[in-house]
Amino acid sequence: MNKLPEPKQPEKLIDEKGLRIDGRRLDQLRPLKLEVGLLDKADGSAYIEQGKNKILVAVYGPREAHPKHIAMPERAVIRCRYHMAPFSVDERKSPAPSRREMELSKVIRESLEPVVLTDLYPRTTIDVFIEVLQSDGGSRCAGITAASLALADAGIPMKELVAACAVGKIQGKMALDLSDAEDKYGDADLPVALVPNMGLVTLLQMDGNLTTAEFEQGLSMAMEACKTIHSMQRETLKKKYATIKDAVEEREEPEIVA
Amino acid sequence: MNKLPEPKQPEKLIDEKGLRIDGRRLDQLRPLKLEVGLLDKADGSAYIEQGKNKILVAVYGPREAHPKHIAMPERAVIRCRYHMAPFSVDERKSPAPSRREMELSKVIRESLEPVVLTDLYPRTTIDVFIEVLQSDGGSRCAGITAASLALADAGIPMKELVAACAVGKIQGKMALDLSDAEDKYGDADLPVALVPNMGLVTLLQMDGNLTTAEFEQGLSMAMEACKTIHSMQRETLKKKYATIKDAVEEREEPEIVA
Amino acid sequence: MNKLPEPKQPEKLIDEKGLRIDGRRLDQLRPLKLEVGLLDKADGSAYIEQGKNKILVAVYGPREAHPKHIAMPERAVIRCRYHMAPFSVDERKSPAPSRREMELSKVIRESLEPVVLTDLYPRTTIDVFIEVLQSDGGSRCAGITAASLALADAGIPMKELVAACAVGKIQGKMALDLSDAEDKYGDADLPVALVPNMGLVTLLQMDGNLTTAEFEQGLSMAMEACKTIHSMQRETLKKKYATIKDAVEEREEPEIVA
């Protein structure tokens, strides 16, 4: 049915040296690239590449609720849409939202809510639009990581950034940050979102087969990875503000000199 | 297409003794079971089994109209949804409402309107939800019979209970309360709803082939059956109130004694 | 797939005498019939036959905007629906609006807007409903011609009537007012709407293949045809008012006499 041959099932997901099909160790993240502030019209935006995931997030708000009846008198309403571009997956996806996309939109929204100070903006909405331009396993987690940067970029007050990462089981072993092929031919997937300093897990889903011990091991691995990602998120924001600050100072200096 | 073999066409629908495939006489109702007040959340509820029909009805209201623009300044608006569970019929039915369900929702609503004192509750809605859990011929009539009990259970003031029953033609003869197989292989179906003391027919549909004489005979048979069902409806409500009264008195007695 | 054989591809679209398959010259319109005021419920109505096109247009308004949020404080909102009857085309069309119908509704609305004095009726809507009962090439243009008559019939103040006509390219030559078969087997289609006295082109679409010179030639041909149609539109309205005047005078005469 498909245009380019889909990845075939590899003979083994872990080789004799304990390395995975893309050469990673079991506890190693895929290459991760974060950017903020790249969209002109959005109030805040962020972009993430994690493996072959390419995801763009825009935040609009706080803005007047539309339609009005969704507004709440004592807090802002966060709305979230996780959406995949038709060309983001192996077989073309209809642009109409699938049941999967609707479920993920819900759990992603619920993973972000705990950190946003929604009570500062009653009667408004804060809209988070996650567009998956290319999908490669772990896209919901990558979407959360980027969404939380986009919220920061929009200047929405938050207690802390949320970071997310999945752990899975391949060939009987827990492995961090599964790629598409590992997800497809693996035994379990455990996406986790963490608010690191609060120590709060705000997204948790699982499918596959795990013992309770494997779950506990996986949860720890995911939380460690979330902390790493959290540092990268902060670094990304710092760089952005540094750039802005530099730009501002550069522009201001002549004035001061003059 | 189907999971369990559908009922085959029987050789004859009436045997030499004048009995039908389920052993009934031509003017005999199927076994009928009525219950009220079995749902916790609904304002009123009722359950009916008539043959293999299993139908649950909930009534909510009078309650604030939502959306507001459907409200009427001088009376309550009755809304009605007749809906079949996906597993209620031989071949699985999509849960989205079919055109048939939309038509039946309309005529059922119009069969109940004449007895409800809607002018007592301006600007509100009274919602009647009929869920057919299993369908066996005559489900719209069974739905009306149960809906009118559920309205009473919800304490909605009514002039009188509405009772409904279909008559059909099988093998050239008028027969009461057709089952699925009789409906499918019969010659006509004539569902009737009656407000007995007002003598008012509030639902009347027909399909098939009837002479005017057959229609008149069928109408009389259906009206007689509606009166029988009406007694059973009243009996059911009486039992319910007796039970409540007993319960209340039992609880109250000690207090009085004390 | 089709019930009656669809028109086969003719051997040539222009014969050795320079005549087209229906015997027309290249610059000749199809037979055109216009009527106004034939619907009872609409505020204004018109009917057009152009070739085998049979199109009915109704105008409602200015009337209260519904839903309210579409109203504009400083002008009337024109809404337009171009819709094809299921039996209007060779293969039965689903009655749900297609993407083509939605696009044409937009460009037709935009072709009428420049002449309607919308600022006279703030907070209202003017609805233009175009029903194509039979389609034969050039239906969007015929729809505009009729819509502008229906607006006049509804008494909506306009700067001027809009007339529309398509030009096409068949067998390498520019030809006026293509029929279905010419459109299907031709090389280009160029629908044009014109406000003649303002000299304003308010609809322009094109598909196919045209040189810039062909475009200029086609545009001139279309504009000439629009002027001809414009005269017929005015004639139609005049006749209508004459009839009404006669009727009024006839009715009034006795009174005056009496």
Added chain:
Amino acid sequence: MEQKTVVDLVTKGKRIDERGLESYRPIQIQVGLIEKANGSAQVYLGKSKVLAGIKIETGEPFPDTPEEGVLTVNAELVPLASPSFEMGPPSEAAIELSRVVDRGIRESKAIDLKSLVIQKGKKVQVVYVDVYVLDHDGNLIDAASMAALAALANSKVAKMEMKGDEVIEKGGHHQLPLNNHPVAVTFAKIDKTIVVDPSLEEEQVMSARLTVTIDKNGHLCAMQKGGLYGFIPDELKRAVNLAVAKAAENRAKVMAAAKG
């Protein structure tokens, strides 16, 4: 319009347009207006105006009736026809209209669905009856029922056969065979009086509506009660008997027009 006037008149046995209680408005029927359809008919019932078009196309049978063609009736209450009709998916009223017209045709066995099979279980002819309401001045059911019947009686079918896997036209057409001629007759109850063929003004004050569809043998093939009130048995019996007579009159007009 004075609602009170309509009711007052009816209680005196009169109607606002001066008809008798048991009289139809003038009926005009034209057939064949839509050349691209297999059949078509336009019916004026007073100022109500309904166009029906028939399309007959090759399709697949339903899995549970492999030896029958398919009949599909659809009604559109396009917003052109009335300020009360809205754009969007079919309303409850449009669905009821199409289903009542459908029942008349289907239950009277007007179309022999078995004759529409091209290859059993694989290919059949699908008859689409599309009812298009153009002007709504009341009693759309009867107008639609007559338009549908006239359009069917006006329909031609291409001869089809299988050639390998494909359906091809043999060439030539024949008249769509009609085994029956169902006609709907609709009554309105206004106060305590029953009138036939209610106009829009009358529909706005009626408490209940009854449609009785009669086949060419004078038998009932469909009924539908509508409206927020009901009928007493005597009213129903009188209406049914009157329907038999009225349907015969209207059927004669329809079939005469269909022949052209």
Added chain:
Amino acid sequence: MEQKTVVDLVTKGKRIDERGLESYRPIQIQVGLIEKANGSAQVYLGKSKVLAGIKIETGEPFPDTPEEGVLTVNAELVPLASPSFEMGPPSEAAIELSRVVDRGIRESKAIDLKSLVIQKGKKVQVVYVDVYVLDHDGNLIDAASMAALAALANSKVAKMEMKGDEVIEKGGHHQLPLNNHPVAVTFAKIDKTIVVDPSLEEEQVMSARLTVTIDKNGHLCAMQKGGLYGFIPDELKRAVNLAVAKAAENRAKVMAAAKG
């Protein structure tokens, strides 16, 4: 209902209906109520009431899994069950409910999809699990999960074979084979306390929800966190371990009821 009361009680280790923090409400299960379904079960979980019906029909496989039958889980939050449920297309809550139930069945490999193939790539059996919520008093996920499992365990399948192009019944039925028995266990976090099987009153004050679905080997096969707050790792670990025990208890009840 006093929201404050519910919270206050929980912080004192008590619950408004006098259960223990780790206790389920009474569970009642009936199977086979819907004779027209291949299998059915109704579950009362306290006053919550869920009906599940199974239909097994012949259909086509997905193009990318030609050697597997199809499992489809759907949940309807019909407005009969709660004043908060509305008519219309499935809500976010209905979709989440169906997907969590689906994951439990699918990921535990309860149904051997390969055994549902009639002809590879062409014809397979499709198992529809329809969850119908009839009364919503909280914790619909667990009620639905148990109803679905009981209904599947109660299901019979007709024997099918290919005859030429067509699928025909060989005659006879067999029990739908179930390889696993997944059971969902749901927790609510109220203030700083975790309770099992939240009632509607408790759901209205909970800050977060966690579902853990456990298979018959005591392994996790699905999890879902819901609600606007989160859990700390210790809470999660305790919940997972408690889920294993609770699932075993409930599974015993479901399988006993399914046997009849």
Added chain:
Amino acid sequence: MEQKTVVDLVTKGKRIDERGLESYRPIQIQVGLIEKANGSAQVYLGKSKVLAGIKIETGEPFPDTPEEGVLTVNAELVPLASPSFEMGPPSEAAIELSRVVDRGIRESKAIDLKSLVIQKGKKVQVVYVDVYVLDHDGNLIDAASMAALAALANSKVAKMEMKGDEVIEKGGHHQLPLNNHPVAVTFAKIDKTIVVDPSLEEEQVMSARLTVTIDKNGHLCAMQKGGLYGFIPDELKRAVNLAVAKAAENRAKVMAAAKG
């Protein structure tokens, strides 16, 4: 933004971003960003940003064109791109955008649909062109048109053949053959002046819009007038001639970028 300023400037022959009236904003084109697509391209037109992705899959031909593959163009105005875009089914603007891009590709015969047939009447290749707007700063038609062309020029197709009933890959890929390179050029009328490539600020004050799509031979293959006013014939003729020149410039950029 000062609406008045934009208009005032234009009447003086100037533009708010200091371009000439007949100048495009800077154009940047990147291809191949989406590895899972058969082809892809991202176009920056000033601050407008559009991504197009091509998917080529096996499907069935339309019944009335059994000897042609299928071309489908879709455009999504996702709410990420602008505060004015809403969730839900495609808006009128999204449909118009996709149809204008579609006409350019289809009418210029850029893709040889006959070459996409795998088995006549049964199996063909379907080319999906999905236009995804990521940032809306005006003139989406031109940005989308260039993105679609670049993505098509960047596309590879797997070689397919029939093996019995099934379509299988022969192995290997080839470049999707493109017979033509249509490029859309859009004009806005602001007061009495025509400008090319309107920015969002300019679109908000324009009275009418005209798109002219030019093929590689300098011929017109699609046109679309938009907006609530009109054009006089001289404006149209000048625009058409200017479009030929501008399209050639932009086509060169697109094809250069597509080659990489």
